[in-house]
Structure formats: structure tokens, C-alpha cells
Amino acid sequence: xxxxxxxxxxxxxxxxxxxxxxxxxxxxxxxxxxxxxxxxxxxxxxxxxxxxxxxxxxxxxxxxxxxxxxxxxxxxxxxxxxxxxxxxxxxxxxxxxxxxxxxxxxxxxxxxxxxxxxxxxxxxxxxxxxxxxxxxxxxxxxxxxxxxxxxxxxxxxxxxxxxxxxxxxxxxxxxxxxxxxxxxxxxxxxxxxxxxxxxxxxxxxxxxxxxxxxxxxxxx
Amino acid sequence: xxxxxxxxxxxxxxxxxxxxxxxxxxxxxxxxxxxxxxxxxxxxxxxxxxxxxxxxxxxxxxxxxxxxxxxxxxxxxxxxxxxxxxxxxxxxxxxxxxxxxxxxxxxxxxxxxxxxxxxxxxxxxxxxxxxxxxxxxxxxxxxxxxxxxxxxxxxxxxxxxxxxxxxxxxxxxxxxxxxxxxxxxxxxxxxxxxxxxxxxxxxxxxxxxxxxxxxxxxxxxxxxxxxxxxxxxxxxxxxxxxxxxxxxxxx
Ligand SMILES: Nc1ncnc2c1ncn2[C@@H]1O[C@H](COP(=O)(O)OP(=O)(O)OP(=O)(O)O)[C@@H](O)[C@H]1O
Ligand SMILES: [Mg+2]
Numbered sequence: 001x002x003x004x005x006x007x008x009x010x011x012x013x014x015x016x017x018x019x020x021x022x023x024x025x026x027x028x029x030x031x032x033x034x035x036x037x038x039x040x041x042x043x044x045x046x047x048x049x050x051x052x053x054x055x056x057x058x059x060x061x062x063x064x065x066x067x068x069x070x071x072x073x074x075x076x077x078x079x080x081x082x083x084x085x086x087x088x089x090x091x092x093x094x095x096x097x098x099x100x101x102x103x104x105x106x107x108x109x110x111x112x113x114x115x116x117x118x119x120x121x122x123x124x125x126x127x128x129x130x131x132x133x134x135x136x137x138x139x140x141x142x143x144x145x146x147x148x149x150x151x152x153x154x155x156x157x158x159x160x161x162x163x164x165x166x167x168x169x170x171x172x173x174x175x176x177x178x179x180x181x182x183x184x185x186x187x188x189x190x191x192x193x194x195x196x197x198x199x200x201x202x203x204x205x206x207x208x209x210x211x212x213x214x215x216x217x218x219x220x
Numbered sequence: 221x222x223x224x225x226x227x228x229x230x231x232x233x234x235x236x237x238x239x240x241x242x243x244x245x246x247x248x249x250x251x252x253x254x255x256x257x258x259x260x261x262x263x264x265x266x267x268x269x270x271x272x273x274x275x276x277x278x279x280x281x282x283x284x285x286x287x288x289x290x291x292x293x294x295x296x297x298x299x300x301x302x303x304x305x306x307x308x309x310x311x312x313x314x315x316x317x318x319x320x321x322x323x324x325x326x327x328x329x330x331x332x333x334x335x336x337x338x339x340x341x342x343x344x345x346x347x348x349x350x351x352x353x354x355x356x357x358x359x360x361x362x363x364x365x366x367x368x369x370x371x372x373x374x375x376x377x378x379x380x381x382x383x384x385x386x387x388x389x390x391x392x393x394x395x396x397x398x399x400x401x402x403x404x405x406x407x408x409x410x411x412x413x414x415x416x417x418x419x420x421x422x423x424x425x426x427x428x429x430x431x432x433x434x435x436x437x438x439x440x441x442x443x444x445x446x447x448x449x450x451x452x453x454x455x456x457x458x459x460x461x462x463x464x465x466x467x468x469x470x471x
Contacts, residue, residue, distance in 0.1 A: 079463060
């Protein structure tokens with residue numbers, strides 16, 4: 001016979017899930033703004049992203065403490081326990097993702113005064129994709145949706161392809177005579193690399209979703 | 221399985237018409253601690269008591285199936301006195317006899333025919349020492365056991381069981397009446413004792429089962445719902461019912 005029990009604990013878990021989603025939204029916003037700042041060469045927007053990263057860092061610590069307290073006071077086991085240990089890893093992936101947004105924002109500041117050698121295409125495209133992946137991965141976490149987690153992780157291939165495409169494109173500028181063009185191409189390659197890394201962190205999130213559901217560490 | 225101390229096969233148990241255990245099969249490993257968990261009334265104590273035939277005393281009780289102790293069928297020709305000596309029991313509430321600490325421990329050995337004072341002295345000291353209470357009582361061996369604290373009484377009861385040199389120790393919620401410090405002492409003791417004994421413990425304290433046992437058996441409505449390595453049961457059980465129970469979501 002199953003009745004409702006441990007209502008307090010269930011509420012705390014629900015609250016934690018909501019806060020993780022909220023942290024995800026902050027990261028997503030940061031990424032969105034960072035890439036917009038890069039595309040539009042908007043220094044102010046870039047500085048906003050850099051400033052707001054503190055909020056994401058603090059959020060991670062706050063949630064870390066929250067999980068620690070739940071572990072100490074509620075002594076969860078099995079799925080509940082794995083959800084919480086998974087949450088610890090996920091918030092750390094989110095914090096890193098926030099750092100990548102900062103790196104991109106700093107790049108935007110550096111490149112704001114230059115004329116782009118070619119219109120930005122792959123970077124905004126990859127960023128849009130990554131943001132959707134991040135949102136979906138966190139939805140998978142709060143709903144313990146293994147299938148969605150696997151599907152999200154499989155999208156990482158597309159991100160990787162976009163990254164490769166951009167690298168190829170930039171390499172063409174590398175054997176030009178203009179030092180400025182070479183430097184800009186190298187900068188853009190770096191920035192694209194952060195998005196590729198972001199994809200890896202999202203894949204990690206997906207792995208923690210599956211872990212918390214199954215107790216097994218998948219290799220996605 | 222050669223490491224089996226007790227091997228239970230297709231065990232049914234009845235109190236009159238009421239079937240309290242259904243088709244329970246279990247291997248209890250030698251020198252391991254096995255925890256029995258499950259909601260109140262699921263049959264843990266009943267199962268524990270079938271292991272040394274304490275239930276025989278209940279009128280109208282019936283047992284089907286087999287229980288092998290070191291390969292011998294305890295419901296066959298096994299000598300009951302010998303069985304109870306080999307498979308000792310510690311109960312939920314400490315139940316020292318209204319006699320001195322010394323006599324509590326010497327009681328069992330005396331019943332088994334030991335009269336020599338020196339031998340008894342040795343048994344008393346060794347048992348109290350093994351039960352980690354010697355230092356606390358060595359200067360008051362002739363004082364009444366009932367004057368001890370609850371935690372001390374429970375360790376005395378464990379010493380009393382050890383005095384008859386058992387092989388298996390059954391414990392039915394031995395720490396449910398104790399404070400955290402006394403509980404820790406008993407848990408440390410269990411950990412120490414498993415080197416020499418096989419221990420089966422009923423507990424309602426999930427953390428305790430997690431801390432001290434090697435295997436955990438989850439009973440539900442008289443059935444053995446799931447049994448496995450304690451780590452597996454608490455980290456990733458197979459049964460949804462086990463998960464709900466250990467997560468405290470069962471009512
Ligand atoms: N002497 C008895 N006569 C008849 N029925 C009994 C007797 N002892 C126990 N029962 C019944 O057998 C079932 C199992 O009881 P048991 O004492 O084994 O449960 P338990 O798992 O140890 O519960 P608890 O955790 O409350 O100690 C219960 O339904 C109980 O009412
Ligand atoms: Mg009982």
C-alpha cells in the first residue's frame with residue numbers, strides 16, 4: 001500500500017529541482033547574452049555577462065549547501081541519494097558553463113572594435129543549440145527522464161560538427177598575410193571551442209540524469 | 221554455497237491458520253552480519269525465531285520447508301537444547317535475570333553442566349570482555365544485574381549469550397531502547413563479534429542496517445521481497461517496494 005509520506009522531504013527535493021532549473025536559466029541567459037554581445041559587438045552587454053557570473057557562482061555554493069544539509073538531515077538512500085549526489089555534479093557543470101559564457105563575453109569585448117572577416121554563423125548557431133540542450137538536459141534531470149537525457153546527449157554530435165566546420169573555415173584565414181585576420185580567426189576558434197566544451201558539460205549532465213535514475217555510470 | 225551457515229529453503233510458517241511466512245528461501249553466510257528489515261508485522265521476528273526453533277513453544281504453530289544449520293536439518297533429528305546453545309538469541313528489551321551480574325553469565329554454562337568455579341570465572345570474564353562491558357562491571361560482579369543501565373544490560377545479555385559459546389547470534393532489535401552512544405557500542409561490538417560468529421539482526425533503523433550489515437533481507441507481508449548485499453539494497457535495490465520502504469515512502 002503506497003501512501004503519501006515524507007512530505008517535507010519531497011517538498012525539499014521539489015524546491016531543489018526548481019532551483020536547479022533556475023540556475024540553468026541564468027546560465028542559458030548568460031550564454032545568450034554573451035553570444036549576442038559577440039555578434040553585435042556590444043561591449044555593454046558583454047560586461048553585463050561578466051558581472052552577472054557572480055550570481056551563478058553564488059548559486060552553485062548555495063545549492064551545494066542545500067544538498068549537503070538534505071544529506072545530513074534526511075539521510076536519503078537509493079534513488080533519492082543518487083539524485084542528490086547527481087545534483088552536486090550537475091550544479092558544478094552549470095557553474096563551468098557560466099564560466100564559458102564569461103570567456104565568450106571577454107572575447108566579445110576584445111573583438112568589438114574589429115570588422116569581422118566573415119559574418120558569424122556557426123557560433124550563434126551552436127550557442128542556440130547548446131542552450132536548448134541545456135534546458136532539455138535539466139528538464140530530463142528533474143523528471144528523471146532517461147530517454148530525454150540520451151536524446152539530448154546525442155545532439156552533441158551536431159555541435160561537434162558545427163565546431164569542426166568553423167575550424168575549417170578559420171584555418172583558411174591562417175595562411176593569409178594579414179596578421180589581424182590571423183589573430184581574429186584564432187580568437188574565433190577559441191570562442192567556438194568554449195561552445196564545444198559546453199556541449200561536453202551538457203553531456204555530463206545527461207550522464208548524471210541516467211546515473212540518478214539507474215545507479216549506473218553511462219558513457220554517452 | 222559452502223559459506224552458508226544457515227540455509228533456509230521454501231519455508232512456510234503458520235500460527236494456527238494464519239500463514240506468517242510464505243515460501244522463504246535464504247542463505248545466511250558464515251561470519252557475516254545479515255540484517256532483516258521490513259514493516260511491523262511482516263514476519264521478521266517470526267523468521268528469526270524459526271532459526272532456533274523458539275516458535276516451537278507457540279501452540280498451533282506449524283513449519284514447512286527446511287532449515288539447514290551447517291548442513292543439518294534443524295527440524296529433523298536435531299537436538300533442540302544443542303540448537304539453542306549454538307544459535308543464541310538477544311531480545312529487544314534487555315532481560316537480565318534478577319540475580320547478580322556474575323550469575324547471569326554463569327547461568328547458561330551451569331545449565332550445561334559446568335560446576336568448576338575457576339572455569340566459570342574464566343567464562344564470565346571472557347564473555348563480559350567480549351561483550352565490551354568487562355571494564356564497567358569487573359568491580360561489581362556480585363551486584364544485581366538489574367542495577368545496570370539499559371545499554372549495559374543489553375551488553376550483559378549479549379555476554380550471557382556468548383557464555384554458552386554459540387555459533388550464531390540472533391538479535392531482535394537489540395538497540396531499539398538504547399541511546400546513540402550505547403547503540404554505537406553495540407554496533408561496534410557486532411562488528412567485532414562477526415569475526416567469530418554469524419549474526420542475524422532485526423532492525424527498524426535503516427541507517428543501522430546500512431552501517432553494520434553485509435547482507436540485508438527485506439520482508440513484506442510474510443514474503444522475502446528482496447535480499448542482497450547491503451550496499452546494493454541501499455544504493456540500488458531491484459524491487460520498487462524495497463526502494464519505497466528504505467526511502468521511508470511506504471505506509
Ligand atoms: N504468537 C503468535 N500468534 C499468532 N500470531 C502471531 C504470533 N506472533 C506473531 N504473530 C503474527 O505474525 C505476523 C508476523 O509477526 P512478527 O512478530 O514476526 O512481525 P515483525 O516483522 O517482527 O514485526 P515488528 O517489527 O512489529 O516486531 C503478525 O501478523 C503477527 O500478528
Ligand atoms: Mg518483531
